[in-house]
Amino acid sequence: MGGPGEGWVRICDSSLPAGGIIGATVGDEDLVVWRSMAGIPCVAEARCPHQWSHLAGEGAVDGEELVCLTHLWRFTADGQGWKENVNGRRDRKGDLVVTPCVEQDGGIWVQPGG
Numbered sequence: 001m002g003g004p005g006e007g008w009v010r011i012c013d014s015s016l017p018a019g020g021i022i023g024a025t026v027g028d029e030d031l032v033v034w035r036s037m038a039g040i041p042c043v044a045e046a047r048c049p050h051q052w053s054h055l056a057g058e059g060a061v062d063g064e065e066l067v068c069l070t071h072l073w074r075f076t077a078d079g080q081g082w083k084e085n086v087n088g089r090r091d092r093k094g095d096l097v098v099t100p101c102v103e104q105d106g107g108i109w110v111q112p113g114g
């Protein structure tokens, strides 16, 4: 069993590579799980706050951010939304709701509703 304790749910295996993205459903929550290129596991609501693209299908990891390929909004590990133009100017956009996660015992875990 293992994991961080009672109430935590294992949503994917630790073998998710840097740059990897998968979808996961916990209860009625539709989530996206991704790992930054530095190896940090991140979990957030699956739907882009712009026009609702599913980030497990339309997302790509770029360094430490998750990019929605539909219109290129990008999200930090803590959910801040940005758009970056070709000159590198960054403008704030809508945020993703992040679900805190821990990586332990060979898996990535979240607390439903937590």
Ligand code: FES
Pocket (backbone or CB within 6 Å): 048, 049, 050, 051, 052, 053, 068, 069, 070, 071, 072, 073
């Ligand atoms: S739907 Fe994600 S950036 Fe537009």
